[in-house]
Amino acid sequence: MKRRYRPDVDVPEWTGGHYPYDILKEGTIALVVVLLITVTLSIFFGSPDEPAITIKAWSTAAPIDYAQTAFSELNGTSGTASYGAPYNQGDSQRLGPLQLEKWMGVRIPINAAQDFVLGPLQSLPGQPALTSALHTFQTASDATRNAWFDAYTKAEATMSFAKDQVVVPTTAAGPVPLMINDLTAMARSGALDQALLTRNSFYTTNYTQTLLLLSDGTYLANVAQQQHLLGTQWGMMNETGSYPGQAWLWLYTLWYQVPPYSQSSNGDVEVFGTLVLLSAFLLFVPFIPGLRSVPRRLGIYKLIWREHYRDQS
Amino acid sequence: MLVGALFPLNHLGHYLHWHFINVSVANTTVMILMIAVFVAAVALPFPGRRERKGK
Amino acid sequence: MNVEQQWTTRLRKRAVATLPPQKLLPDTQPAYVSSWVYVFGVATLASLIIVIGTGCILAIGGPSWWHNSSIGNFCNSLHMWSVEIFFFAMVVHLWGKFAMAAWRGGRAMTWMTGVVTFLVSIVTAFTGYLSQSNFDSQWISTQAKDGINATGAGGFFNVLNMGQMLMWHIVLLPLVAVLLTVVHVVLVRIKGVVPPIETEVAP
Ligand code: HEM
Numbered sequence: 001m002k003r004r005y006r007p008d009v010d011v012p013e014w015t016g017g018h019y020p021y022d023i024l025k026e027g028t029i030a031l032v033v034v035l036l037i038t039v040t041l042s043i044f045f046g047s048p049d050e051p052a053i054t055i056k057a058w059s060t061a062a063p064i065d066y067a068q069t070a071f072s073e074l075n076g077t078s079g080t081a082s083y084g085a086p087y088n089q090g091d092s093q094r095l096g097p098l099q100l101e102k103w104m105g106v107r108i109p110i111n112a113a114q115d116f117v118l119g120p121l122q123s124l125p126g127q128p129a130l131t132s133a134l135h136t137f138q139t140a141s142d143a144t145r146n147a148w149f150d151a152y153t154k155a156e157a158t159m160s161f162a163k164d165q166v167v168v169p170t171t172a173a174g175p176v177p178l179m180i181n182d183l184t185a186m187a188r189s190g191a192l193d194q195a196l197l198t199r200n201s202f203y204t205t206n207y208t209q210t211l212l213l214l215s216d217g218t219y220l221a222n223v224a225q226q227q228h229l230l231g232t233q234w235g236m237m238n239e240t241g242s243y244p245g246q247a248w249l250w251l252y253t254l255w256y257q258v259p260p261y262s263q264s265s266n267g268d269v270e271v272f273g274t275l276v277l278l279s280a281f282l283l284f285v286p287f288i289p290g291l292r293s294v295p296r297r298l299g300i301y302k303l304i305w306r307e308h309y310r311d312q313s
Numbered sequence: 314m315l316v317g318a319l320f321p322l323n324h325l326g327h328y329l330h331w332h333f334i335n336v337s338v339a340n341t342t343v344m345i346l347m348i349a350v351f352v353a354a355v356a357l358p359f360p361g362r363r364e365r366k367g368k
Numbered sequence: 369m370n371v372e373q374q375w376t377t378r379l380r381k382r383a384v385a386t387l388p389p390q391k392l393l394p395d396t397q398p399a400y401v402s403s404w405v406y407v408f409g410v411a412t413l414a415s416l417i418i419v420i421g422t423g424c425i426l427a428i429g430g431p432s433w434w435h436n437s438s439i440g441n442f443c444n445s446l447h448m449w450s451v452e453i454f455f456f457a458m459v460v461h462l463w464g465k466f467a468m469a470a471w472r473g474g475r476a477m478t479w480m481t482g483v484v485t486f487l488v489s490i491v492t493a494f495t496g497y498l499s500q501s502n503f504d505s506q507w508i509s510t511q512a513k514d515g516i517n518a519t520g521a522g523g524f525f526n527v528l529n530m531g532q533m534l535m536w537h538i539v540l541l542p543l544v545a546v547l548l549t550v551v552h553v554v555l556v557r558i559k560g561v562v563p564p565i566e567t568e569v570a571p
Contacts, residue, residue, distance in 0.1 A: 008472065010473060012563065012569045016400070019399055020396050021394070021401065027410050027414065031418070034411060038450045038453060039446065042442060042445035046445045048504065049500070050502055050503035051503060053503060053506060085523070086517060101518055105523065107524070205530055205532075207529070208529055211510050214510065220510065248490060268515045268517075269518035283484070284480075285471065285479065304405050304468060305403070307402050
C-alpha cells in the first residue's frame with residue numbers, strides 16, 4: 001500500500017513541460033548587477049572607520065576615569081578583576097544547572113592588579129620614589145593594603161587632575177596615590193599601550209589585555225553611547241555613523257531588551273540558549289508538523305506559482 | 314590625503330524609538346527595502362515563457 | 369585487474385549517475401519556474417563571489433592597508449556593501465524558499481544546508497567586524513566577549529585576540545561557508561527545482 005500523500009513533505013512527479021532557461025546567463029547578469037550596486041554604494045557612501053581608542057588617548061581625554069579604573073584594577077573591584085572564567089576565579093553565568101563558563105576553566109589568565117598596574121610600573125626604569133613605593137606596597141600586609149584602599153576609595157570621589165598630576169585628597173592611602181599617579185603619567189605618554197602589548201613578544205596580534213582594561217573604564221562606553229552602540233540601544237545591530245549595520249542580528253539583540261532576559265544576571269547565556277533553540281527550529285522546519293504547514297496556510301506560494309495554477313485550471 | 318566618498322555617512326545617525334524598539338534609520342531603510350523587494354519579486358510578472366509563447 | 373573495480377572508475381560512475389552534466393548545467397527548466405523569487409539564490413551566490421573577491425583584494429594590501437590608502441578604503445567600502453547585499457539577498461532567498469516550502473520532495477538537506485550557511489555567514493561577518501582594527505571592533509569585541517564567555521567558548525575563541533579573529537575571518541569561516549554553499553547548490557542541481565505545492569494529488 002502506498003503512503004498517504006503529505007502536501008508539506010511530498011511532491012507529485014512533474015509531468016508538465018520544460019522551457020529554455022539559461023542559468024549561466026542569469027548568473028552573469030546577477031554578478032554584473034550586484035557589482036554595479038556595490039560600486040555605486042561605495043562611491044556614494046564609502047564605509048565607516050572610526051579610529052581605535054588607545055590607552056594614551058583615553059587617559060589624555062579622561063585622566064580621572066583612567067586613574068579610577070587603574071585603582072579598581074589594583075584593589076580588585078574592576079570588571080576584569082572580578083570577571084571569573086576564562087580570565088580568573090569568580091562567579092559565572094548559569095543556564096539552569098549548567099555553568100559552562102566555569103567548567104571550561106581559566107584559560108586566559110589575567111591578574112588585574114599585576115597585569116594592569118604593578119607589572120607596567122615595575123617596567124619603568126630609574127624612578128627611585130616609585131621603586132620604593134612599589135616595595136612598600138608589595139611588602140605590606142593585606143590589612144594594611146585594605147586600609148590604604150579604603151582611604152583612597154573615600155577620597156576618590158573628589159579626585160581631580162591638575163598640572164599633569166592626579167590629586168587625591170588623602171594622606172592615609174600609603175603608596176597608592178603615587179602609584180596611580182605614575183601609572184596615569186605612563187598611560188598618557190603612550191608607554192602603557194606598548195607595555196601591555198609587547199610584554200611577551202615583539203610581534204603581537206593579541207589585544208586581550210588592552211581591550212579588557214579599556215572596557216573597565218567608562219570612556220569607551222561613553223563614546224559607544226554617543227554612537228548609539230550600547231547593548232541597551234540595540235547597539236549590536238548598529239554601525240558607527242549613519243551606516244547600516246548588522247541588521248540580521250535583530251533577533252539576537254531583541255531578547256536583551258525584554259524581560260526576563262533584560263533583568264537577569266545570566267542574560268548572556270540565556271539569550272544565547274534561546275537563539276540556539278530558535279535556530280534549531282529554523283533548521284528542522286521540514287520535519288516539524290504544523291510549522292512546515294505554515295507556507296501552505298500563508299498562501300504566498302499561490303502568487304509565486306500563479307501562472308502554473310492558472311494553466312492547471 | 315584620503316579621497317573619500319561623495320556623501321560619507323559619518324555623521325551621527327538618526328534612530329527610531331518606539332516602546333522598547335530602537336532601530337537606526339539606516340537599518341530600517343535596509344529592512345523596508347528587503348520587504349519591498351520580496352513583495353516586488355512575488356508580484357511582478359517574470360519575463361520569458363509567456364511572452365515567447367505569445368499567449 | 370578489472371577497470372570496473374577501480375576506485376577512480378567507481379567514483380566517476382557514481383558522480384556522473386547522481387549529477388549528470390545535463391542536471392549540473394541544465395538548459396531548460398520546468399514550466400513552473402517563472403518568478404523573480406527564483407533569482408535570489410543566484411543573487412546570493414553572485415554577492416558571495418564579490419564579497420570573496422573584494423576580501424582577497426583587501427588581503428593583498430594587508431590588515432592595516434585600508435586605514436591609510438584611498439584605494440584600500442574604497443576596497444573596504446566594496447567589501448562592506450557587498451556583505452550588506454549578500455545578507456539582503458540571502459534573507460529574501462530564505463523568505464522565498466520558506467514561502468514555497470522548498471524542502472518538499474526530499475529537499476530537506478537543501479533547506480538545512482541553507483540554514484547552516486546562513487548561521488555560518490553571520491559568524492563570519494561578526495569576525496569581520498572584529499578584524500576591522502578600529503573603534504567599532506574595539507567596542508564589538510569587548511561587548512561580545514561576555515556573550516561568548518558565557519557559553520564557555522571564550523577560552524578557545526577569544527574575540528579580543530585580533531590575530532585569531534582575523535584568521536577565522538579570512539581562512540576558516542570562508543572555507544566553511546564556501547564548502548557549504550557548494551554542497552547547497554549541488555543539492556539543488558541534483559534534486560531539480562521544487563514543483564509547486566499541490567494540496568492533493570490526482571489519482
Ligand atoms: C550563501 C548562501 C546561499 C546561497 C549562495 C544559496 C544559493 C542557492 C541557489 C543558487 C539556489 C537555486 C536557485 C533558487 O532557487 O534560488 C538555491 C536554492 C535553495 N536554497 Fe539557497 N542559498 C543560500 C542560502 C540559503 C538559505 C539561508 C536557505 C534557507 C534557509 C536556503 C534554502 C534553499 C532551498 C530550500 C533551495 C531549493 C529550492 C528549490 O529546490 O526550488 N538557501 N540556493
